[in-house]
Amino acid sequence: MKITSWNVRGLSAPDKKCLVKHFLSIHTLDVLLLQETKLGGDKTRQFINSCSKWDGLFQDAIGIASGLGVVWNQVNVEVLPIASHENWMACEIKGIGTNFHFPIFNVYGPTKTEEKLKVWREIIVPASLVEKDKAIIVGDFNALLDVDEKEGGLRKCSKVMEDLRDFIEYNKLIDIIPKNGKFTWTNRRLNFFKISERLDRFFARDWWLTGDLLLVTCIIPQCGSDHLPISLSIGKETHKKRSYFKFLSMWWCDPGFKEKLKVWWLEGDTFMGTPSFRFVKRLQSLKHKIKAWNKSSFKNIFSEKLRIKEELEALNQKVMLAGMNKEEFLLENNLKEEYNEVLKREEVFWRDKSRELWISEGNRNTKFFHASSKARRIHNKINAIKDENGH
Structure with a gap:
């Protein structure tokens, strides 16, 4: 109300x-x-x-x-x-x-x-x-x-x-x-x-x-x-299920991610205390830095995919009406490279989410990954509990 x-x-x-x-x-x-x-x-x-x-x-x-x-x-x-x-x-x-x-x-x-x-x-x-x-x-x-x-x-x-x-x-x-x-x-x-x-x-x-x-x-x-x-x-009042931090394999698609991890890990060594305490604090610091980087730099793969697709469609419409010049040719190639990179990230994302790790990379089975992820979620859902008599 x-x-x-x-x-x-x-x-x-x-x-x-x-x-x-x-x-x-x-x-x-x-x-x-x-x-x-x-x-x-x-x-x-x-x-x-x-x-x-x-x-x-x-x-x-x-x-x-x-x-x-x-x-x-x-x-x-x-x-x-x-x-x-x-x-x-x-x-x-x-x-x-x-x-x-x-x-x-x-x-x-x-x-x-x-x-x-x-x-x-x-x-x-x-x-x-x-x-x-x-x-x-x-x-x-x-x-x-x-x-x-x-x-x-x-x-x-x-x-x-x-x-x-x-x-x-x-x-x-x-x-x-x-x-x-x-x-x-x-x-x-x-x-x-x-x-x-x-x-x-x-x-x-x-x-x-x-x-x-x-x-x-x-x-x-x-x-x-x-x-x-x-x-x-x-x-x-709805009680939201706590969301845990998960390391995504698609982050490795960024060529500079490994070096960033090294820098962030070293930057987290500023805490005083026992070794176990310092280790936990460094992990927490690393987690926050990864989440901030993922939001600001790596971006959302689905919104990026939609954006690139819309830009390609707009460019194709323009080419259909007036032809293609050198600048538009370069722009199209860059957009295609970005699109392929986003598709690769999306495939790795769904592979992680579905846990079907036996599928080899490169087949771009995103529909399969999505379907298996939903199937696992349905399988894990508890609809009823039976007693010892089977009722």
Whole structure:
């Protein structure tokens, strides 16, 4: 499930409505939480009616300020209202066809310092809420947790920071840090006058850390507001099998690889300790150097094969239309040499992977190597275990 929060700074202008509808169309979202819609009455329903397959709930703006909204994809989720206030609204999100459901609070923090604490106290997760342990609180809080969440301008600790930290501690909340950035708001100025802050965030109750669910947030680059949207992805945590370092025989195809190994081995003799400790550290150093060289210099054989093939095809098209000159003749020969070298590396790679070492080099049986590698993987897979009675 994917939930996105965005302070749109007004949704009444036609171009802003078009921008938000375009945002819904290009991003795979289940729920979009909006702050500062500055809409009310029939205008909110008119906006929802103009969005196909989407439904919504709105908290009307007071005057030309505030306003909250929840928009959801009717195909994937159902959203039910719980409670609302001028600065927050609570809903229950249910996955269609699943038992997965949880409450969510959409928050727009007031700009005035004296009003912030009042709002924090109002949106304390109520004990009467059935699924209170699963609560997620999200939105534009208009507040920082510490001075590191601000760049530019005057940076100092404040009572608001303390109040927000107390709010987090009291409600047993986890601050989910975005994986691709920090700041969600900027004043759109340059140089000395530029100020960036992390005002928008997702909080989740500590229940989300006890199971196998994985919460990941990221900031979405988007124009149209001085706030950037932030997205929360909820999915199952996958435990990747550890990948071990394996020496590939195709590296010997590089004529300078043997000399590089000697140099890297000597460069690793900088550790102090027992001989066995130094030996292990030199092996680790050698492994890192080989992996870096393989990535930067030896390159990926499959992408290289595709690149050379595309360049040869493009050159042939050009020759078909205008003939071949000396420069193109040399280029074609060089590409063919590169292509043959890549094919040789690919053959050795699949030979290593398939473990069919009795096939002699030079036959270029890459289809056989690939097939035998897959067959071995299927053969090694355990589909079931029988008991002593054969069941």
